[in-house]
Amino acid sequence: MNRPLLDVTSLAKSFGGRKVLDGVDFSVSPGELVAFLGANGSGKSTTLRCVMGITEADAGTIKLGGQDLGLLQGKSLQQARRRAAMIFQKIHLVPRRTALENVCTGALARMSTGRSLSPLFFPDDILQEAMDCLDRVGLADRAHDRVSRLSGGQQQRVAVARALCQRADVVLADEPVSALDPHAAEQVMQLLAGLAHEHGLAVAAVLHQPDLALRHADRAIGLLGGRLVFDSPVSSLGAADLDHLYAPDRMAAA
Numbered sequence: 666m667n668r669p670l671l672d673v674t675s676l677a678k679s680f681g682g683r684k685v686l687d688g689v690d691f692s693v694s695p696g697e698l699v700a701f702l703g704a705n706g707s708g709k710s711t712t713l714r715c716v717m718g719i720t721e722a723d724a725g726t727i728k729l730g731g732q733d734l735g736l737l738q739g740k741s742l743q744q745a746r747r748r749a750a751m752i753f754q755k756i757h758l759v760p761r762r763t764a765l766e767n768v769c770t771g772a773l774a775r776m777s778t779g780r781s782l783s784p785l786f787f788p789d790d791i792l793q794e795a796m797d798c799l800d801r802v803g804l805a806d807r808a809h810d811r812v813s814r815l816s817g818g819q820q821q822r823v824a825v826a827r828a829l830c831q832r833a834d835v836v837l838a839d840e841p842v843s844a845l846d847p848h849a850a851e852q853v854m855q856l857l858a859g860l861a862h863e864h865g866l867a868v869a870a871v872l873h874q875p876d877l878a879l880r881h882a883d884r885a886i887g888l889l890g891g892r893l894v895f896d897s898p899v900s901s902l903g904a905a906d907l908d909h910l911y912a913p914d915r916m917a918a919a
């Protein structure tokens with residue numbers, strides 16, 4: 666087994682005295698697509714947000730590419746965090762800009778200040794890299810279209826291309842397909858699986874559709890009330906595991 670690119674231990678978080686993550690441990694290795702499953706409010710998004718530093722964890726260790734983020738600060742922390750990119754259900758792109766311009770912004774953080782002052786005038790090397798990233802998500806022919814003219818599924822693929830242009834090797838996706846129709850959802854899931862299986866990225870995706878997890882993920886992590894209740898290869902997941910997550914009262918009554 667490869668060394669994990671993302672390794673999380675004893676992650677804990679409370680909001681207003683209410684524990685929403687209670688000692689969550691998991692890892693994601695290069696080449697793996699891991700699905701996070703769980704009912705509303707079970708802590709899936711908070712887990713990903715803590716990894717990204719969008720939400721500050723109360724306790725726990727987060728290692729990205731072997732580096733313990735808790736031991737880093739300033740520029741070295743920023744640099745270590747750049748290995749991870751997050752994509753969201755509500756796609757955060759600039760609608761009036763082209764797909765290519767949006768993808769280029771993935772490179773902003775690693776450009777020198779002088780070069781990044783004019784984000785809409787990207788140098789040729791970045792434009793070329795962004796084109797390559799769009800090509801990888803199958804949208805090179807739409808590079809010069811405004812994002813507002815693309816479908817939801819295409820926009821989500823542009824968001825994935827932007828993560829690639831950031832050169833992230835850990836991609837965290839929070840309900841990436843919840844707003845998409847079944848065909849577009851399938852395409853985005855195939856793309857995420859391809860990033861893991863063909864390009865060796867570590868991918869974790871929060872999914873509300875267990876069938877998508879069963880079809881595309883290698884492993885599924887189940888959260889219930891902020892606790893991890895299983896972490897298993899999808900091939901060994903059964904109906905009882907899913908009932909445990911989505912109908913715990915029924916399980917208790919059985």
Ligand SMILES: Nc1ncnc2c1ncn2[C@@H]1O[C@H](COP(=O)(O)OP(=O)(O)OP(=O)(O)O)[C@@H](O)[C@H]1O
Nearest residue numbers: 680681685703704705706707708709710711712871
């Ligand atoms: N900023 C916040 N302030 C207060 N409570 C929060 C905050 N963010 C999340 N919570 C609470 O933490 C719990 C876990 O939320 P989280 O969004 O992680 O769940 P989730 O499993 O992703 O749910 P969903 O499937 O509905 O998106 C919920 O009870 C939620 O209300």
